[in-house]
Amino acid sequence: MSGPGPGEGRTAERLRGLARGRVFxxxxxxxxxxxxxxxxxxxFFSVTIRxxxxxxxLIDILNRASPxxxxxxxxxxxxxxxxxDISVGAVVAISGAVAATLIGGQLVMSGGMxxxxxxxxxxVVIAALAVSxxxxxxxxxxxxxxxxxxxxxxxxxxxAGRGVAQLITSGQIITIxxxxxxxxxxxxxxxxxxxxxxxxxxxxVVALLARRTAxxxxxxxxxxxPVAARFTGVRARSITFWVYAVCGLCxxxxxxxxxxxxxxxxxxxxxxxxxxxxxxxxxxxxxxxxGGRFTLTGSLLGALVIQTLTTTIYAAGVPPEVTLVVKALVxxxxxxxxxxxxxxxxxxxxxxEEAAP
Amino acid sequence: xxxxxxxxxxxxISKRFPGVQALSAVDFRLLPGEVHAVMGQNxxxxxxxxxxxxxxxxADAGRILLEGREIRPSGPLEAQKLGISTVYQEVNLCPNxxxxxxxxxxxxxxxxxxxxxxxxxRAAELLAELNVHVDVTxxxxxxxxxxxxxxxxxxxLAARARILILDEPTSSxxxxxxxxxxxxxxxxxxxxxxxxxxxHFIDQTFEISDRITVLRNGLLVGExxxxxxxxxxxxxxxxxxxxxxxxxARAQAxxxxxxxxxxxxxxxxxxxxxxxxxxxxxxxxxxxxxxxGEALGIGGLLGSGRTETAxxxxxxxxxxxxxxxxxxxxxxxxxxxxxxxxGIGFCPEDRKxxxxxxxxxxxxxxxxxxxxxxxxxxNLSRKRQEEIADSYVQALGIKAxxxxxxxxxxxxxxxxxxxxxxxxxxxxxxLILDEPTRGIDVAAKGExxxxxxxxxxxxxxxxFISSEMDEVLRxxxxxxxxxxxxxxGELAARDADERxxxxxxxxxxx
Numbered sequence: 001m002s003g004p005g006p007g008e009g010r011t012a013e014r015l016r017g018l019a020r021g022r023v024f025x026x027x028x029x030x031x032x033x034x035x036x037x038x039x040x041x042x043x044f045f046s047v048t049i050r051x052x053x054x055x056x057x058l059i060d061i062l063n064r065a066s067p068x069x070x071x072x073x074x075x076x077x078x079x080x081x082x083x084x085d086i087s088v089g090a091v092v093a094i095s096g097a098v099a100a101t102l103i104g105g106q107l108v109m110s111g112g113m114x115x116x117x118x119x120x121x122x123x124v125v126i127a128a129l130a131v132s133x134x135x136x137x138x139x140x141x142x143x144x145x146x147x148x149x150x151x152x153x154x155x156x157x158x159x160a161g162r163g164v165a166q167l168i169t170s171g172q173i174i175t176i177x178x179x180x181x182x183x184x185x186x187x188x189x190x191x192x193x194x195x196x197x198x199x200x201x202x203x204x205v206v207a208l209l210a211r212r213t214a215x216x217x218x219x220x221x222x223x224x225x226p227v228a229a230r231f232t233g234v235r236a237r238s239i240t241f242w243v244y245a246v247c248g249l250c251x252x253x254x255x256x257x258x259x260x261x262x263x264x265x266x267x268x269x270x271x272x273x274x275x276x277x278x279x280x281x282x283x284x285x286x287x288x289x290x291g292g293r294f295t296l297t298g299s300l301l302g303a304l305v306i307q308t309l310t311t312t313i314y315a316a317g318v319p320p321e322v323t324l325v326v327k328a329l330v331x332x333x334x335x336x337x338x339x340x341x342x343x344x345x346x347x348x349x350x351x352x353e354e355a356a357p
Numbered sequence: 358x359x360x361x362x363x364x365x366x367x368x369x370i371s372k373r374f375p376g377v378q379a380l381s382a383v384d385f386r387l388l389p390g391e392v393h394a395v396m397g398q399n400x401x402x403x404x405x406x407x408x409x410x411x412x413x414x415x416a417d418a419g420r421i422l423l424e425g426r427e428i429r430p431s432g433p434l435e436a437q438k439l440g441i442s443t444v445y446q447e448v449n450l451c452p453n454x455x456x457x458x459x460x461x462x463x464x465x466x467x468x469x470x471x472x473x474x475x476x477x478x479r480a481a482e483l484l485a486e487l488n489v490h491v492d493v494t495x496x497x498x499x500x501x502x503x504x505x506x507x508x509x510x511x512x513x514l515a516a517r518a519r520i521l522i523l524d525e526p527t528s529s530x531x532x533x534x535x536x537x538x539x540x541x542x543x544x545x546x547x548x549x550x551x552x553x554x555x556x557h558f559i560d561q562t563f564e565i566s567d568r569i570t571v572l573r574n575g576l577l578v579g580e581x582x583x584x585x586x587x588x589x590x591x592x593x594x595x596x597x598x599x600x601x602x603x604x605x606a607r608a609q610a611x612x613x614x615x616x617x618x619x620x621x622x623x624x625x626x627x628x629x630x631x632x633x634x635x636x637x638x639x640x641x642x643x644x645x646x647x648x649x650g651e652a653l654g655i656g657g658l659l660g661s662g663r664t665e666t667a668x669x670x671x672x673x674x675x676x677x678x679x680x681x682x683x684x685x686x687x688x689x690x691x692x693x694x695x696x697x698x699x700g701i702g703f704c705p706e707d708r709k710x711x712x713x714x715x716x717x718x719x720x721x722x723x724x725x726x727x728x729x730x731x732x733x734x735x736n737l738s739r740k741r742q743e744e745i746a747d748s749y750v751q752a753l754g755i756k757a758x759x760x761x762x763x764x765x766x767x768x769x770x771x772x773x774x775x776x777x778x779x780x781x782x783x784x785x786x787x788l789i790l791d792e793p794t795r796g797i798d799v800a801a802k803g804e805x806x807x808x809x810x811x812x813x814x815x816x817x818x819x820x821f822i823s824s825e826m827d828e829v830l831r832x833x834x835x836x837x838x839x840x841x842x843x844x845x846g847e848l849a850a851r852d853a854d855e856r857x858x859x860x861x862x863x864x865x866x867x
Binding site: 214 | 730
């Protein structure tokens with residue numbers, strides 16, 4: 001990647017090295033989207049301080065993308081083992097339902113809304129995350145011990161999960177009247193949305209685990225060649241199990257943010273179609289669905305691309321009926337551009353130009 | 358008998374797959390009322406011949422004559438209608454349907470209504486003919502593999518087959534089940550059925566068949582009556598060359614004999630002892646002793662159980678019978694990791710599928726086993742990894758642009774060196790090499806084996822598996838000989854030449 005070339009060739013080489021890098025295309029896509037926004041709206045990049053909080057389109061995109069950014073951390077690991085988890089949206093709903101039920105949907109008015117909860121907030125958070133972790137472990141067990149195909153195993157939870165969420169809330173949409181809980185998804189610390197701190201913390205933990213221990217290498221080995229990995233002493237089964245567990249936990253964290261954002265738990269609609277956005281984000285970020293090499297940074301960028309795209313479409317005034325079509329078109333073009341054949345062709349073009357003079 | 362007109366004739370059959378000529382101008386004939394074995398090592402073209410005959414693959418050239426008339430079956434179903442039925446090693450019936458349904462369904466002319474009573478009666482009748490008495494309403498999956506096979510044969514009878522092809526029917530059967538199968542085969546043969554029997558079990562061939570057609574590398578070696586053929590001749594023809602009597606190398610080499618004697622005190626120095634090791638569908642009753650500083654060769658034809666033995670020793674398959682002792686302690690090897698933690702390494706036969714992880718770099722492939730041995734959390738630093746990779750790239754002369762090159766881009770010989778290095782990095786007490794020299798050039802082969810022998814001289818135990826008998830003899834101190842999934846003999850390499858080994862394989866002595 002950083003082979004020293006003679007003199008002027010170096011810049012071109014470095015550029016090409018960059019273009020080969022996994023993170024290159026998501027960065028380019030994101031930059032193009034932002035440039036388009038800047039062109040249509042000169043104030044797009046402006047960030048103002050209001051009540052000591054940062055406000056602006058960029059902050060808004062980051063804030064809205066945070067549940068997705070957290071989910072893709074876990075999902076990237078799952079996809080790297082050549083698996084998939086399509087139940088993340090359902091786990092988001094379950095996590096929110098657990099939290100809302102434990103807080104209890106009571107509105108007590110006496111001189112304004114009173115903060116009432118049935119259980120203390122730390123317990124609520126821990127319980128929601130524990131339940132999410134358990135569902136992740138359930139997925140992991142089906143895939144690693146029972147040997148089910150990942151898409152089928154997690155399809156079970158995709159279908160059942162929303163039912164479970166409604167079971168927990170007794171079929172009601174529970175509105176949360178407890179302002180400390182609002183802080184998770186709406187609070188600010190030092191002017192920056194609190195949810196971004198959560199994203200940073202999850203990213204730090206997952207990245208540390210993946211790159212400062214041998215876990216990343218083992219996950220890639222299992223994703224690329226599970227037989228050879230096992231024959232080399234890698235505990236393929238337990239690694240598979242734990243990545244699904246972590247993915248469940250990440251979805252649970254995202255679920256808390258989502259339910260805090262909307263101040264309610266809706267078993268039917270919370271986290272709806274999150275799994276598709278999350279898979280898309282991972283793939284746009286440069287991790288192949290066939291497993292192996294993965295990039296957490298790429299997935300983060302992928303999540304940002306998706307959120308920016310959604311925001312852009314709304315801002316551009318695309319009629320709501322066709323937003324999904326526009327989104328799909330952009331995703332289609334980006335995935336074609338990122339595909340290996342096209343990348344090879346672009347690389348060949350670059351080489352031909354260089355050889356010409 | 359040999360005067361009878363053949364019921365089936367295949368003439369000049371050729372079949373090419375991308376990269377291999379699977380069959381070239383092979384003739385084959387089958388007489389009514391005979392059991393005709395097709396023998397050959399793996400890759401000789403046995404399966405392809407069957408697949409051409411049953412229409413799975415069309416032949417590139419040649420003709421198939423059934424009772425003198427040319428046929429061109431377009432698939433197994435049409436072959437069945439012509440009276441050619443096949444029973445595969447892995448019975449491919451419907452396990453969740455009943456025995457009766459499996460035997461009879463689709464055979465009745467009535468399309469609209471199934472007469473269940475009649476169907477059950479007929480199935481029971483057909484099975485009784487084969488001396489099988491089971492509840493025909495039970496699901497097939499509840500029967501043993503042997504009974505399932507009988508059901509497949511009964512199904513062929515229901516189809517009024519004239520030619521029955523048995524493809525490796527005995528490999529997953531126990532000894533008494535094999536005998537039952539043979540009784541059935543003899544009875545069918547008595548009724549005039551022509552039976553094509555594919556196996557790599559030499560003893561069984563001699564027990565059941567009348568004639569043998571030998572294939573090698575897609576070529577017809579010849580058709581021989583069993584009565585006129587000795588086992589030795591059969592083995593020689595399957596292997597395909599005059600067996601040399603050239604002397605062994607390692608046993609006579611004087612490479613640091615002192616060190617080797619030191620590592621091999623009388624009775625002491627046994628690293629691993631396997632006794633009565635066995636597993637259904639794998640090997641049976643294998644006794645082995647692997648000593649420190651000694652290379653144990655495992656010889657035998659392809660399919661004789663060599664790789665299966667290695668898999669048991671490395672914990673890939675769990676032994677169902679017998680025990681493994683490592684340095685006198687009973688060891689329960691239920692996963693490769695446990696074997697690795699006890700100091701065992703294994704270079705598998707299929708480098709690409711079981712060895713390398715192609716898209717990972719040379720460095721990552723080199724350190725993977727050592728890292729797995731250390732566990733997830735005792736991470737080797739990037740710097741340490743690079744040091745390890747560099748030192749082994751140098752020591753073994755691995756040719757690669759740099760250690761970050763994906764290993765899939767290296768040549769086969771360099772990949773094999775990398776796999777050896779992967780285990781050397783774990784500082785193993787015992788290294789199992791399954792066909793380490795296959796598909797690599799002579800120079801790389803020499804380098805690899807020199808390294809391994811060097812380690813062996815310094816006290817490591819080596820288990821060396823190869824189809825090249827001269828290599829086994831050259832690189833081993835002792836040779837265990839396998840035949841038909843059993844260990845049939847063991848000899849000191851210094852006293853042996855290829856002829857003696859092949860005599861053991863052929864069953865001349867043990």
